[in-house]
Amino acid sequence: MTDPNEKQSDDHWLVRPATIRNIWIVAIGVLLLTLLAEFFIPTKGYFGIDDWPGFGAFFGFACCLLMVLFAKALGALLKRDADYYGGDDRD
């Protein structure tokens, strides 16, 4: 898994491709576990719709997707160069 071109000095164990792959595997495992947990711990919804299996997972992911896309769209409108207010703010 080690890339021969990769310099030894940059090779902190956290950034090795193998570690990153393992982190992804563990993370996906944990995500699946939280979903599987619903088989043992019945969900408790308050408004009907949040009784659905995996609602928390779906809702969290979907909301984040929407927020990031909305922020991205708004950013196209509102983003300015970092020194937009620059020096001439002072007069």
Add this chain to the structure above:
Amino acid sequence: MIVIEMLSPALILIVAAVLIPLANDRIKPIIILLAPLLTLAAIWQIEDGVQGSVLFLDYYMLEPVEGSPLRRLFATVFAIMVFFGGLFAYRIASWHELSAAFVYAAGAIGVCFAGDLITLFLYWELMAIFSTVIVWCGGTPGARDAGIRYAIMHLLGGVVLKVGIEGVVVATGSIQIQPMLATDFSTWMILIGILINAAAPPVSAWLSDAYPESSVSGSVFLSAFTTKTAVLALLLLFPGEPILIGVGLYMIMHGIIFALLENDARRILAYSIVNQVGFMVCAVGIGTQMALNGAAAHAFAHIIYKALLFMCAGVVLYRTGKSRCTDLGGLYRTMPFTTICAIIGALSISGFPLTSGFTTKTMISQAAIDEGYMAVYFLLTAASAGVFLHAGIKFPWFVFFQKDSGLRPKDAPFNMKLAMIGCAAICIIIGVFPQLLYGLLPYEVAYEPYYPAKVVFYLQLLLFSGLAFFVLLPLMKRTLTISLDTDWVWRRGGKLLANLLLKAIDRFTASKDRIGTKTVTTLSYLTNRYLGQPHKADSEEKSVFARSWTIGTTALWISGLLSAYVLAFYL
């Protein structure tokens, strides 16, 4: 008569603030660490109810100190924050910053115990003045400008608040602090004055403008007091004011979206203050006992973890001189301690189970459920996911992980480490033993934060938000930009408007001049034509009656005048 019970604990901090510049380097840390502890002890000596009153202007009864569980809770967390802030700051902050921070905190604690509106207003203004000094202690030209904008905003807020207070006093004849609703002009003014300090729309930009310009330690102090005092004032004056639900929800979303767009690490944290205060404002709006407890508890938890996060960002700024995400990254290699503290703070703000945020924020959600506010509940839940996205992962990821920036700074100095350990410990202790905090809340708590189904729900919500972050990472690439917030209106908009007005005035003057010239030419043509020529071509005498008139014109005028005279004689 002044009795000892009527002296606010705030006075201890004011005395300390005076002593700080006088003390030498060995005594200064003792004052800085001892004064908040004394204050804390004094706070817990105050019993419930008004501790005596003073007649003012022969009519109004000032009540400098009034105790209640809610007031004590806020004062306690403020005093804790002065302690940890002082511990964090005392070696790097200048004496004027430390002194200003102590008076600023004294203002906040004074507001906590103010029994009447006049006392509240005085401490309120004390905070405005000395927090401005802290912004200025940033020491850069940017900090100077931001401080001026900050001062204008807060003095304006103070004036609005004062107008409201005077209106209420005139209408009711009472300066008592008592729950009210925004029903008429005066109460609206009070509400607006408080909301300006709470960083509510449309002026929330003062916060994200000023806090990131302050010094490494200044932002730790600033993050704690102003907005949370406003939350306390809302809890005391406007519990159950329905408009606050909408205001709070807007603040929550505004904070998330702008934090997602932001590149500067400290500005991300500033936007997340707006977001978190939104939760509290919304809870005050819901107004049930559960909601008010939730707002108070969340304020307590928030002050600690937000200070912890600002400390982490402060250490990074202190060690590297940088706070932009585009310049940072990979700092976990040499700053493992700060990284771990930042992660604890980030998990707390996200409301991860076993951290303080979980045990306090879910109270607010529970209040929305109890009242059957479905939309509010789902928006709060969506916001919880969004907080994990922008503060929970984005902040630690871009500062301490992502790419290797090549920076290899040293970790935090020992005093900063101690302060950070203290804050991190409180975050976890409240998360694991929430009853400790629940016991301090204004109303009795019948709420169990941990039951399996809810923990699973929040784990799903948060972990899948985390997945969304890494899946959407290409969209989150940091750019060297800022985003226009409402402060554009007063930083650029005002100037544009002024320029437009000036241009309009210029054009008006120009056209006036043109019309004027035209009138003069026309008139002189007419006078020349009908009233005669100037004496000579180069004559100095240009006036009409100094001219030579033709005989015919003269004869005509004379006959005209004579006829008029004859007519007038016979009439």
